[in-house]
Amino acid sequence: MAADLKRSGLFAPIDKGAFIEKISNPDAAPRFEDWKIINAQALVTGRVTQEADGRLKAEFRLWDSFAGQQLTGQQFFTQPENWRRVAHIIADAIYEQITGEKGYFDTRIVYVAESGPKTARKRQLAIMDQDGANARAVTNNNDLVLTPRFSPNKQEITYMSFEGNQPRVYLLQLETGQREVVGNFPGMTFAPRFSPDGQRVIMSLQQEGNANIYTMDLRSRTTTRLTNTAAIDTSPSYSPDGSQVVFESDRGGKQQLYVMSANGGGQNRISFGDGSYSTPVWSPRGDLIAFTKQSGGKFSIGVMKPDGSGERILTTGFHNEGPTWAPNGRVLMFFRQNAGAGGPQLYSIDLTGYNEQLVSTQGFASDPAWSPLLE
Amino acid sequence: MSRIHTPAASRMNTIARNPVMIALFMTLAIAGCASKKNLPNNANDLGLGANAATPGSQQDFTVNVGDRIFFDTDSSSIRADAQSTLARQAQWLAKYPNYQITVEGHADERGTREYNLALGARRAAATKDFLASQGVPGNRMRTISFGKEKPVAVCDDISCWSQNRRAVTVLGGAGM
Numbered sequence: 001m002a003a004d005l006k007r008s009g010l011f012a013p014i015d016k017g018a019f020i021e022k023i024s025n026p027d028a029a030p031r032f033e034d035w036k037i038i039n040a041q042a043l044v045t046g047r048v049t050q051e052a053d054g055r056l057k058a059e060f061r062l063w064d065s066f067a068g069q070q071l072t073g074q075q076f077f078t079q080p081e082n083w084r085r086v087a088h089i090i091a092d093a094i095y096e097q098i099t100g101e102k103g104y105f106d107t108r109i110v111y112v113a114e115s116g117p118k119t120a121r122k123r124q125l126a127i128m129d130q131d132g133a134n135a136r137a138v139t140n141n142n143d144l145v146l147t148p149r150f151s152p153n154k155q156e157i158t159y160m161s162f163e164g165n166q167p168r169v170y171l172l173q174l175e176t177g178q179r180e181v182v183g184n185f186p187g188m189t190f191a192p193r194f195s196p197d198g199q200r201v202i203m204s205l206q207q208e209g210n211a212n213i214y215t216m217d218l219r220s221r222t223t224t225r226l227t228n229t230a231a232i233d234t235s236p237s238y239s240p241d242g243s244q245v246v247f248e249s250d251r252g253g254k255q256q257l258y259v260m261s262a263n264g265g266g267q268n269r270i271s272f273g274d275g276s277y278s279t280p281v282w283s284p285r286g287d288l289i290a291f292t293k294q295s296g297g298k299f300s301i302g303v304m305k306p307d308g309s310g311e312r313i314l315t316t317g318f319h320n321e322g323p324t325w326a327p328n329g330r331v332l333m334f335f336r337q338n339a340g341a342g343g344p345q346l347y348s349i350d351l352t353g354y355n356e357q358l359v360s361t362q363g364f365a366s367d368p369a370w371s372p373l374l375e
Numbered sequence: 376m377s378r379i380h381t382p383a384a385s386r387m388n389t390i391a392r393n394p395v396m397i398a399l400f401m402t403l404a405i406a407g408c409a410s411k412k413n414l415p416n417n418a419n420d421l422g423l424g425a426n427a428a429t430p431g432s433q434q435d436f437t438v439n440v441g442d443r444i445f446f447d448t449d450s451s452s453i454r455a456d457a458q459s460t461l462a463r464q465a466q467w468l469a470k471y472p473n474y475q476i477t478v479e480g481h482a483d484e485r486g487t488r489e490y491n492l493a494l495g496a497r498r499a500a501a502t503k504d505f506l507a508s509q510g511v512p513g514n515r516m517r518t519i520s521f522g523k524e525k526p527v528a529v530c531d532d533i534s535c536w537s538q539n540r541r542a543v544t545v546l547g548g549a550g551m
Binding site: 010012026040046099118119144146165191208210232278292294319321340341351354 | 395400485
């Protein structure tokens with residue numbers, strides 16, 4: 001819990017050595033004076049015990065030391081192996097109470113786990129908790145797999161695989177392991193994402209030198225073409241209300257960001273800064289679009305408003321790519337590659353550009369995609 | 376569709392600069408145990424054999440004809456040096472008509488993943504079109520793009536990236 005809150009950059013846990021009051025009964029009101037002296041604006045008390053049936057019982061209370069009152073209190077029962085998840089859920093409750101926004105600690109990341117030398121890199125899909133714990137492989141074979149993305153409402157991901165030397169977009173049910181190809185397209189399909197209602201996959205189809213954007217309705221299996229140019233149109237991402245799509249295109253020469261309506265109408269360029277823009281992702285709050293920007297030999301992660309105004313760069317370096325939003329639209333994760341023979345790693349950063357943090361993974365990692373809040 | 380929530384947003388920006396001091400005091404009566412499963416770590420190594428170049432063999436094609444061409448940054452134009460390589464490839468393929476080919480398009484690492492998949496495809500298509508113009512029948516050729524995922528050279532300078540911006544003509548199917 002302390003680790004979650006600290007990593008968010010919005011909380012500063014106080015070292016236990018500084019505590020004056022030693023809490024003996026977490027149900028009783030603390031001596032607020034003792035916590036005000038050490039400048040603890042908020043105090044969390046609680047206990048974890050084991051029930052007769054073996055389940056854990058976790059209880060907590062959140063106190064406002066300066067107002068001298070309890071803000072919230074909850075208790076949870078869970079199997080012992082789920083202790084981390086309960087800690088994340090409590091941390092989310094604390095985060096929401098203090099900041100007024102939904103937390104994001106009880107979430108997962110699907111990503112590409114990379115191993116081996118750069119010229120013979122093995123890439124597999126893996127899932128972990130947002131803090132890097134509980135990593136597990138989702139695929140384990142020699143097929144190249146890229147760009148996994150979570151369904152907004154199911155235990156399902158869409159991704160690209162080179163299985164059988166046929167690069168195509170797939171769906172994978174996480175609970176059953178069941179897989180299927182998305183659509184029956186006459187060429188490489190790539191850059192998939194779900195619509196906000198989870199009913200469609202939007203992606204690019206490559207035909208000769210062009211890539212155009214298509215959707216497939218997962219119930220009716222009908223496919224719809226949204227763009228029709230001789231350019232590379234790719235990396236589509238829906239607005240959270242499903243009415244618009246942001247994508248990248250080099251139809252004007254360099255890669256730039258464009259917004260269109262969800263039926264393909266009204267395609268307007270929104271990025272006009274120096275350099276080129278790619279991998280746009282619409283914030284779950286709807287107010288911003290995150291992107292990768294290439295300029296002056298550097299790769300940056302930035303955000304702009306959906307009309308292209310208010311561009312802000314959050315981080316810049318040799319190579320930063322592929323932002324993904326936490327479900328509360330407050331934090332971004334992306335991957336960073338340094339020059340030379342090493343591999344990519346995952347980083348998170350606050351929307352303000354503060355609090356950049358390495359998300360530790362066992363090997364190299366790229367293409368992170370944040371899950372929605374778990375049910 | 377874009378929600379306005381100024382109070383929370385401005386509060387968040389304040390908190391981002393001045394984190395909330397918080398004390399956490401949880402008594403833990405149970406010892407938890409976390410297990411972390413290892414991710415797989417067994418990469419494939421690709422290697423070429425070093426046999427003598429029998430005429431009409433893969434080795435003959437690679438060594439004496441040249442199996443690959445290179446591109447300028449963010450370009451799929453067939454350069455003059457590449458045109459002569461592809462003309463030799465077309466002559467060789469005319470001489471050995473039993474071979475099917477796969478043209479693999481690749482990009483260097485200085486681009487984003489999804490765009491580079493399309494750029495590699497565009498390079499493979501341009502290469503295939505040029506071979507067709509040199510008389511290689513379309514039904515002997517297929518293309519595949521690996522984007523930036525399969526570099527041949529690893530370094531951090533321009534000379535090296537140029538070796539990765541390539542289209543490779545592979546006899547038979549696509550080599551993974």
